[in-house]
Structures are given as C-alpha cells and as structure tokens.
Amino acid sequence: MLPPRDPDQRLKARGTDSRPEGRFEAQRRERVHDGWDIPEESTLLRTEVVTERPRSIITRNTSPDISFDRSINPYRGCEHGCVYCYARPSHSYLGLSPGLDFETKITAKPDAPELLARELARPSYKPAPIALGTNTDPYQPIEAKLAIMPGILRVLRDWNHPVTLVTRGQTVLRDLDLWAEMAAKDQAMVGISVTTLDADLSRAMEPRAPAPATRLKMIRELARAGVPVRVMVAPIIPVLTEPEIEAIMTAARDAGATTASMIPLRLPFEVAPFFRDWLERHRPGMAAHIMNRVQAMRGGRDNDPRFGHRFKGEGVEAQLALQRFRLVRRRLGYAEGSPALDCTRFGAPPTAGDQLSLF
Structure with a gap:
C-alpha cells in the first residue's frame, strides 16, 4: 500500500503521486493531522538537480542476458516520470524515494566527458561498444540545459570508440551531427523506445516524455542522417499496449528504423506498487x-x-507476444540482428606536435 498523496504539494505531469521510503530505510514516516483547521499553502513540486563528482564513469556488468559489458549513465533519476520505469528502485540506494523523488531529484555528472577521456587513455583499456541510456535516459529534459552528452560524444568520436544509445528524448536531435559523423564510420547506433502510438495514453504513463509522433520524427531524422535506428517496442503491457505491436513496428519501419526489439513489462521491487496504483x-x-x-x-x-x-x-x-513480434519483423523486412560496430579504429586522438602518419 502506497502512502497517501501530500495535499500541500501540487503535481504537474508526474508519473506517480506519492513518496514512499526506499526499501533500505530503517524508518517510515506517516502524515498525521495535527487537529488544526488552518489551511496549508500548497506549492508546485519542481525538479531539483544536484551535481555528483564520481571518480569513474564507465560501469561494468557481467550479466548473462545483457548484450553489452559497459555503460555510461550521465544522470541518476529521470524527469520523464514513466510510471513503469525499471530504474526507479535505484533511487533507494541513495536514500531517496523511488516515487516522486526519482522524477524530481535528479543527479547529474557534468564531469563525465573528462572522466571518460581519462579511462579510455589507460593502457589496459580494451574497446567494446559503450551503451548509453541503460538505466535512465541521457536525453531527459534537463539535458537540454546541462548538455553533458555532446562532450561524451566528442570524446568517443575523437577516440574512434563505438557507442549505442537507448532514448526517448528529442534532445538527441540536437546532437545529430555527432551521431551522423560516428555512424558514417560504423561506430554508432541509436535505439528509440516507442511504448504506444496513443498520445493520451503516453501522456498519462510517460508524462514528460515526447509524444509518440515526436519519437517517430526522431527515428526519421536519425535515419535520414545515416544513423542506424532500432525501434524498441518496450515495455509491452498486456491489454494496454500489446495490441499495438504491429502498428508500432509498421510506423517505425516507415520512419526509417531498420532493426527492432521488444521487452515485456518488468515490475521489479517498488515498481509493482506504483504501476498497480497507476492502473487504479x-x-x-x-x-x-x-x-x-x-x-x-x-x-x-x-x-x-x-x-x-x-x-x-x-x-x-x-x-504469443514474441511470435507476433517475430512474424511482423519478418514481414516488414527488419534485420534480425543489429549491425556490428567497428572497434578496429580505436586509438588516442592526435595532439599538437604529434608526428603524422605517412599512410
């Protein structure tokens, strides 16, 4: 059972409406009426951004069912506020609520480009595609102001390092020239998440994410620039979005997507109560x-x-969902796998005074 909504806070475009404590907290707080009938002044809940200065930026994983072994997440928390987001429980590790705190208390890592360049320069580093957006969206709304991603992409470009991206944020089009430049060297691929084509449903489930039509535009612009695009039909929610599998894949193919993937709805830890509450x-x-x-x-x-x-x-x-997905993927001519990215050009960028190569 989720705690009741705080009546003194006004919410605008938020996926959840409560702030339960994370599962690691030793104490729970409960709002109790003090007996006074004096009305409280309500305030609009706004997004807060704090800065984190980590010592490293590349996260490693050894999961047997994930296709990459390293990733970068420039942000903790996500203002998109998708109610079903599997990353919500990660805020519990920070002593914050996976509910409203996840959507409104964002941690940014502005030093990410410098840290990345330092890690790539280590003699022991061996290149393999770096995945961006594996936990929270690097192109969430605050990125339009903080602009951490262009620095990350320039470092990867200069080092000829391959990169993949998962996003639903339209700010990716701001960096279209960088993505196109890397894609021309077979070193970049972008995945765009499309949950539904129903704008009203999207607004309710993903209150600060771009509308479905905008995501199709993102696919179109990226593909037109030569960037390979994968449409991610995820999460597939039975009854709610599952009937749209064929329509989403058709619209994405028409926009220029060349590969596709799907993932059924996941509800780990605290996400299940939030999703149940949203349904009610x-x-x-x-x-x-x-x-x-x-x-x-x-x-x-x-x-x-x-x-x-x-x-x-x-x-x-x-x-049944997987069979439908595979049938429509074959019928629409999607490639079954993602294109391999080129790791062979990886190397330190030239600096002033370096001797040029003859060939």
Whole structure:
C-alpha cells in the first residue's frame, strides 16, 4: 500500500503521486493531522538537480542476458516520470524515494566527458561498444540545459570508440551531427523506445516524455542522417499496449528504423506498487485484467528477476507476444540482428606536435 498523496504539494505531469521510503530505510514516516483547521499553502513540486563528482564513469556488468559489458549513465533519476520505469528502485540506494523523488531529484555528472577521456587513455583499456541510456535516459529534459552528452560524444568520436544509445528524448536531435559523423564510420547506433502510438495514453504513463509522433520524427531524422535506428517496442503491457505491436513496428519501419526489439513489462521491487496504483487511478476497469496477464508472463508473480527470464517472460502470453513480434519483423523486412560496430579504429586522438602518419 502506497502512502497517501501530500495535499500541500501540487503535481504537474508526474508519473506517480506519492513518496514512499526506499526499501533500505530503517524508518517510515506517516502524515498525521495535527487537529488544526488552518489551511496549508500548497506549492508546485519542481525538479531539483544536484551535481555528483564520481571518480569513474564507465560501469561494468557481467550479466548473462545483457548484450553489452559497459555503460555510461550521465544522470541518476529521470524527469520523464514513466510510471513503469525499471530504474526507479535505484533511487533507494541513495536514500531517496523511488516515487516522486526519482522524477524530481535528479543527479547529474557534468564531469563525465573528462572522466571518460581519462579511462579510455589507460593502457589496459580494451574497446567494446559503450551503451548509453541503460538505466535512465541521457536525453531527459534537463539535458537540454546541462548538455553533458555532446562532450561524451566528442570524446568517443575523437577516440574512434563505438557507442549505442537507448532514448526517448528529442534532445538527441540536437546532437545529430555527432551521431551522423560516428555512424558514417560504423561506430554508432541509436535505439528509440516507442511504448504506444496513443498520445493520451503516453501522456498519462510517460508524462514528460515526447509524444509518440515526436519519437517517430526522431527515428526519421536519425535515419535520414545515416544513423542506424532500432525501434524498441518496450515495455509491452498486456491489454494496454500489446495490441499495438504491429502498428508500432509498421510506423517505425516507415520512419526509417531498420532493426527492432521488444521487452515485456518488468515490475521489479517498488515498481509493482506504483504501476498497480497507476492502473487504479487511470484504468480502474482494466486493472485486474492487466495484472492477471502480467502475472501469466511472470510465473504467477508481478516480476520474475531470473537471468534468461526477466527480459523475455514465460508461458503462453509471453510466447504469443514474441511470435507476433517475430512474424511482423519478418514481414516488414527488419534485420534480425543489429549491425556490428567497428572497434578496429580505436586509438588516442592526435595532439599538437604529434608526428603524422605517412599512410
């Protein structure tokens, strides 16, 4: 059960409306009326950004069901506010709520380009594609102001280092020249997440993310610039967005996407209560049916965290969705795998005074 909404805070375009403590907190707070009838002045809840100065920026992973072994996340938290976001529980590690805090208390890492250049320069470093946007979106709204991503991309470009991106933020088009320059050397690929083509549903579930039409425009502009684009039909929510699999893939193909992927809805840790609460507020008549179908893909639970299962699901529901996806992928002419990125050109950028190569 989620705590009640704070009546003294006004919310505008937020995915959740409560601030439960994270699962690591030893104490819980409960709002209690003090008996006074004096009305409190309400305030609009705004986004706060704090700066983090980490000692390293490349995160390593050894997960057997993830296709990359290193990633960069310039931000913690995400203002897009997608109610189903699997990254929400990560705010619990910071002593913050995975609810409203995740959407309104953003941590930025402005030193990311300098840290990246330092790590790439280590003699022991071996190149492999770096994944951007694996936890929270690097092109979320605050990026338009802070502009951390252009610095990261310039470092990767100068070192001829391959990179992939997952985003739904339209600020990616600001850096289109950098993405196109790297794509021309087979060193970049962008994945655009399209959950639904229904603008009203998107606004309710992903309140500060770009509208579906804008995401299709992003695909179109990236593809026109020569950047390989993968449409990510994710998350697939039974009953709610699952009927749109074919329509999303058709629209994305027409916009220029060349590869596609899908992931059934994941509800780890605190995400499940938030999603259940959202269903009761926005789709009360469908809530029980949707959750029954979700559990049918997750072994009778809200979530199945096992390697090999968390990104695919199991049972008839999951198999039918995967079969539909594969059939429409083949019919529309999508490539089955992503293009390989070139790691062979990796090397330190020239500096003033360096001797030029003869060939």
